[in-house]
Amino acid sequence: MKAPENVYSQHHLFLSTQEREKGIGQRGKVVWLYGLSGAGKTTIGAGLERSLFEKGRQVVVLDGDNLRTGLNADLGFSDDDRRENVRRVAEVARVLSSQGAIVIVAVITPSNKLRDLARGIVGEQFLGVFVKASLEACQARDPKGLYAKVTDGKIRNFTGKDSGFELPSAPDLVIDTETLSIEEAVMVVFRELQKS
């Protein structure tokens, strides 16, 4: 039987945020972890992912480092490229959180302007988490050996060294990884998520 032409021309809508959140039993959210390289963004992100996943939550990770080899492979570390990097990640996070997912983002996001850009794109589902550690602590940890490469002159425009990192003026949440253990840090963010 031939399908009537008009059926495919009607409005067929994707599920709404409300339908999805009701069905999944959670609210969409974007946890935007920002801070210096080595501050602990990925560590906390991974711990948070695991905690949420084990409780049956739908959780997605957008890790800045991983995206740099894929979605943002065409971008460098100039101001314009950092901005475009943040814009794209925020746009993807917005799409996913509007479909009910809890999205964990880990991106340096070195300036208040960039944090505002991300928040503006995502909207009210945005939770900005400043993952705080001194430059000295980050250099001592140097999990990816990047600070050593900067010292050796092999990397330029590295945030905290020859490229600036602006302290947040009004962070939603601050996680000091020089005083909190990983488990404590994850728990603080987890509890904050339960409030919303």
Next chain:
Amino acid sequence: MKAPENVYSQHHLFLSTQEREKGIGQRGKVVWLYGLSGAGKTTIGAGLERSLFEKGRQVVVLDGDNLRTGLNADLGFSDDDRRENVRRVAEVARVLSSQGAIVIVAVITPSNKLRDLARGIVGEQFLGVFVKASLEACQARDPKGLYAKVTDGKIRNFTGKDSGFELPSAPDLVIDTETLSIEEAVMVVFRELQKS
């Protein structure tokens, strides 16, 4: 108590695809719906989303039209921009399917080269679905009034009119929306998904 410096410098990994797929109870997949404007990509995508969601699957929608106002708002309809559009959507789809999600993509993807690009980025989780309808049928449906605007000269580089649409050389699946009802079309894709 002060956290030991070295804890945050260890490798803390995000969940693997295997851990996620096991926990969620499904395999990650990218259903890439391509075809002319008006062929029924969004209609089938919406029906498929609802079917999967109602069965408790984790499903994400990446709709080309919606992304054009967000992630891909900086892109037009030149060959280069269409390529970048497909590349970005495929990169996002790859990230999500590697986290166990079933990703439904609806993008015109007018050439075999672009379909190969998407498949190459996503990898083996890719299922290309050609949503087939004649240009005449699409024009008669014209769900967004776009064909009328082309005729009026208000849109240029419109696929199927002044910009080419290449028939797929080796589609994974063909859905002929001139012969199948929406329910039938959705069921065919749904069954194909269950095979993998």
